[in-house]
Amino acid sequence: MKNTKNTSRSRTPLAITLIAASFLSAFLLATFSHQGEDFWVAAIDLPAGHQVVSGDFRLQNLVLDSSASLYLTKVDKPIGLVLVSAIVQGQILSIQNVRSSSNRLAASAVPISIRAVDVAAGIALGESVDIYWVIDSQNGESPVEPVLILGGVSLLSYDQKSKNFGTDAALTIAVEETQVLRVLSATTHGRLVVIRSHV
Numbered sequence: 483m484k485n486t487k488n489t490s491r492s493r494t495p496l497a498i499t500l501i502a503a504s505f506l507s508a509f510l511l512a513t514f515s516h517q518g519e520d521f522w523v524a525a526i527d528l529p530a531g532h533q534v535v536s537g538d539f540r541l542q543n544l545v546l547d548s549s550a551s552l553y554l555t556k557v558d559k560p561i562g563l564v565l566v567s568a569i570v571q572g573q574i575l576s577i578q579n580v581r582s583s584s585n586r587l588a589a590s591a592v593p594i595s596i597r598a599v600d601v602a603a604g605i606a607l608g609e610s611v612d613i614y615w616v617i618d619s620q621n622g623e624s625p626v627e628p629v630l631i632l633g634g635v636s637l638l639s640y641d642q643k644s645k646n647f648g649t650d651a652a653l654t655i656a657v658e659e660t661q662v663l664r665v666l667s668a669t670t671h672g673r674l675v676v677i678r679s680h681v
Contacts (some may be wrong), residue, residue: 519550520543521542521544521556522574524575527568528565528608529608529609530608532565539560552577591656598649598650601653611676611678612632612634613635613677616628618672628675
């Protein structure tokens with residue numbers, strides 16, 4: 483009887499140790515599997531075309547799982563990159579949101595004059611807009627389908643005063659050099675309509 487009692491007493495601490503070890507390993511596994519990574523998050527609202535400087539973004543630890551490869555991490559340095567679309571405060575910096583500053587020279591600022599009623603309400607500087615070419619049918623002519631001239635171009639300037647008076651609106655858009663002639667040719671016939679890309 484003595485041996486049986488001693489054996490059961492010696493097994494009790496071992497069982498407790500094994501149970502504690504299993505709980506500890508489960509806790510450590512859960513902790514390290516959800517540790518996350520440091521990603522760049524916008525500290526302020528930033529317009530399209532802005533060249534990133536110190537203070538525009540801050541690091542934040544996030545768990546993004548399979549989508550992590552789409553965003554810039556701590557090892558990626560965003561300073562000097564140019565935003566291709568507007569970013570709001572708290573938004574994670576995606577690789578699709580930026581381009582190198584060397585590509586910035588490939589864009590030209592193109593001024594255009596558009597009827598005030600053909601400009602979407604609420605557009606803001608730095609916002610991405612779509613430009614459509616519209617030909618109004620006259621004298622019983624067959625209607626012509628509107629054509630998308632440019633999509634997702636950045637709005638650099640917009641004279642809202644002219645729209646308030648119901649006259650033509652003056653806009654300046656960022657257009658790739660290869661597309662400048664396409665835009666200017668569309669202004670010679672028909673009319674241009676500016677659509678907000680994202681509402």
